[in-house]
Amino acid sequence: MSTTAPPEILRLTAFAAEPGGGNPAGIVLDASQLSDAEMQEIATEVAYPETAFVVDTGVDGDDRHVRLRYFSPGAEVPFCGHATIATAVVLAERRGVGRFTLETNVGPLVVETTNDPETRSITASFTSVEPTVRDLDPEVADRLLSILGLERSDLDERWPLRESFAGNRHPVVAVREQDVFDGFTFDPAALRGLMDQQGWAGTATVVHSHGFDDRGILHVEARNLFPVGDITEDPATGSAAASLGGYLRALGLLTPPARILVRQGHHVGAPSLLTVDVPATGGITVSGTASPIG
DSSP: OOSSOOOOEEEEEEEEESOOOOOEEESSSOOOTOOOOHHHHHEEEOOEEEEEEEESSBTTTTTEEEEEEEESSSEEEEEEEHHHHHHHHHHHHHHSSEEEEETTEEOOOOOEEEEETTTTEEEEEESSOOEEEOOOOOOHHHHHHHHTTGGGGGBBBTSSOOEESSSSSSEEEEBHHHHHHHHHOOOOHHHHHHHHTTTOOEEEEEEEEEEOOTTTTEEEEEEEEEEEEEEEEESSHHHHHHHHHHOOOHHTTSOOOEEEEEEEOOOGTTOEEEEEEEOSOOOOEEEEEEEOOO
């Protein structure tokens, strides 16, 4: 390594709905002296879906304004929601709660951190970049469905196939029936090939809607497919949750301001909960907690 001593690597899980849940992230709070190759080596060794590296610990001397990069075990990714939440929680623990600005490869993000006196935990909320939604090429859509073993008749006709961006580009596939959503399987290598070809650096997002409750909150289950190394599904995906919020707003499937509760990770034994707030305009806000692993 470039540094005289190996960097401290923190390990946290973000968005856990219960003990043992959530999505693990590695965090290096001072990666200012690490090369790209060294960061990639650390992320590969940590072997979590992503590791976040604080490559500038205080932009222009401001310790509440930092620069982040994210690496999966296989490559650098533009943005990672759960690692952002975990990093913000650690920064708040060490520098005090409040607002942080995180410079990322997709632009600056504002993250608010607050103390919850009842749970004695810190909640972090990031607001994504401006989301965009576009159609999926029919041939690409057919290939994706074929890899997932799904037919177009399996889809929820209210939620059409689209590609949504709020930091990463995610295809959004809505499945109508719970048993089909629970039971589909896929070839990780074939999906990885399609995702690389299409520039989907995050996950392929498969969702099932449970509708609105009496408070007007939309409940959604998600399976975020992320074939990299030994990983096939992501337990909790902040960037996909933000993209889903942008997708639903763009298609008029909810009336802002609106809240979505996304449950994820059940299928990989790591139950997770992401809270998504959708304003009338601008970025989508995703909130959650993070706690140390082990």
